Amino acid sequence: MVIKVTGIILKEYVVGESDKFITLFTKELGKIQVGAPRAKKFDKGMASGTELFVYGEFVMTQFKHTYKLVGVEPQFTFHHLREDLMTLSYASYIAEFISEVAIEGSGNEQLLSLMLYTLHSLEKMGSEACERIRRTFEMRALGVLGFRPELDHCISCGTPTPQNPDKRYALYPAEGGIICEACKGAARVLTMSYTTWYVLHYILGAPFKTLFHFEIKPYVLKEIGNVCDTLVTYYIEKPFKTLEFIKSLENLA
The missing domain is CATH 1.20.1440.120 (Recombination protein O, C-terminal domain)
Known part of the structure; x- marks a missing residue:
């Protein structure tokens, strides 16, 4: 089956003298591993289209969870x-x-x-x-x-976070948000302006x-x-x- 996906190359690996494997992050399928036979040696367009950070449309054949690249239409190469x-x-x-x-x-x-x-x-x-x-x-x-992170309310008691330019705020990473002075106790917090x-x-x-x-x-x-x-x-x-x-x-x- 031939499919087309939109994505960006996160990794590229050269295998042997001419083959490549790439890791694609795609809009449709998330992260996938794709084989690109002869991409490095025999096809200049395929070689440049399978470099790190290339974003575009990738045409592949799919067999179960195996993907083989047959064409690339780059939109950005960065x-x-x-x-x-x-x-x-x-x-x-x-x-x-x-x-x-x-x-x-x-x-x-x-x-x-x-x-x-x-x-x-x-x-x-x-x-x-x-x-x-x-x-x-x-x-x-x-x-x-x-x-x-929860920034607008205390993650313990729910009290709204006051907006005060002179105040320092306490972030409680273990609970994922701001914690007020009354609830902070001995909790290990990060403070911020x-x-x-x-x-x-x-x-x-x-x-x-x-x-x-x-x-x-x-x-x-x-x-x-x-x-x-x-x-x-x-x-x-x-x-x-x-x-x-x-x-x-x-x-x-």
């Missing part, structure tokens, strides 16, 4: 991501994150759209915006995956088209980073190899 090592590293982290959370056989159009907007932002804004784009992606991805609380609201609710179009002060980015690190570790439970490489690059800078 070629400029490769012009800067730091930007490429962050883009690779986004692909690794998606590969970890994507479900085989179950599409997630929102997550696919988020990845595309994230890669476009990395390509357009460059290395100086990488950390902000990464944290924005992580927080919104958690929301898309059903792990949105009102500005950080406000920016998290924006990230979780903004349309994808405007999601990355904001600037924040370094202390806010640091606080958002602490929240993301804690929640990603708690919910995803996966060490990411690309983050280790990014840290090594930052140490060299």
Whole structure:
């Protein structure tokens, strides 16, 4: 059976002299593994169409749960991501994150759209915006995956969260949201400023088209980073190899 799917390449593997295997994240089928015979050696179009980050329509034959690529119609290649090592590293982290959370056989159009907007932002804004784009992606991805933190009410007693520019807020990661002073007790919490609380609201609710179009002060980015690190570790439970490489690059800078 011949099928057509829309998706993006998360991984590529060369097998032997000419064959490839690719990991696709598709709108229709979620994450799938696809064989691409002779893609590397004999077909230039197929070779370029089976590179990391290529987004487009993929035509395949399907036999049970086995897929064989027969054609690619690329729409975006994100070629400029490769012009800067730091930007490429962050883009690779986004692909690794998606590969970890994507479900085989179950599409997630929102997550696919988020990845595309994230890669476009990395390509357009460059290395100086990488950390902000990464944290924005992580927080919104958690929301898309059903792990949105509760910011508007205390997760223990339900009291509405007061909006006070002079207040610091306590996030209780183990319960997934803000906890008020009366309920906090000895719970291990992360604290954040009102500005950080406000920016998290924006990230979780903004349309994808405007999601990355904001600037924040370094202390806010640091606080958002602490929240993301804690929640990603708690919910995803996966060490990411690309983050280790990014840290090594930052140490060299």
